[in-house]
Amino acid sequence: MIEYFFLALGLLVMVFSTLGILRFPDVYTRLHATTKCDTGGAMSIMIALAIYVDASFFIKLKFLILAFLIALINPMVSHAVARGAYKYGIKPKVVVDMYAWDNP
């Protein structure tokens, strides 16, 4: 029963992540939506699959390793995208920009 709860949670988080991508103003705020909600949604769907699937213990453990790798790689990718966008010259719409103070 608890796997349906995890599946519904992942679905809900993914829906709000898509809404965030559509509504936020610039690149950096959209990256917030993609990073966190992709990680949370994909991890909860993986946990639901690991509980639901009718297989041996090691295959369930492989799902958990997949969730762990998603949590490891996703922040790195978002950091690379944000830094690359800043180096390319896209200015963020912010109130204070201390990164531009130190790298003129």
Place this chain on the structure above:
Amino acid sequence: MSRVPFYLKERLEEVRRRVLFETYEVQKLPRWERITFTWLVLFSFWIVISGNLSLENIFAGALSSLIISSFMYDMLTDDIRASGHLIEKIIYIALFLVPQYLFIMIFRLLESNFRVAKHAILLDINPGIVKIRSDLHSDTGLTILANSITLTPGTLTIDVDKKLGEAYLYVHWLNVETLDREKAGYKIKGDIEEWLKKIFW
């Protein structure tokens, strides 16, 4: 310290940096501990991925991961702080520190998901890029700290500026509350840095 000539001041700064570097270099683990640590991680990964518990499979995995870890021991365990005995350290990390970290991060991830959903609905954002200071010095520790900051609610690490004595992180904050470096660092990092200081230098 007030009236030191500038050439002496420069020399003094150099000597201080040298002492700092030497103290960090001395704290590294001995070689056999690093080999054992790498072997343990690789072997557990082998067991989970291969997924069968027959005797020859375990033997082949142990042998091949021992060969790999005997010349790749520098990559994984370069930054671990040297303290205590090896067995005690492995048990302490695997049974106490890693579950604590997972417990902290799961709740922070849930909170960040709900907070992004709230911001997406209401659009009450006030973004800014702030600079915070970190007390960690090693590459692995800074990487884990930056990834954890990215997964905590409302923050996204853009760049890391690492010098010999100090490290600074540039963080894109979705809802800027304060510009003071200490308060912002305390609000962003939380207790993750205290946790990381127990393992990495």
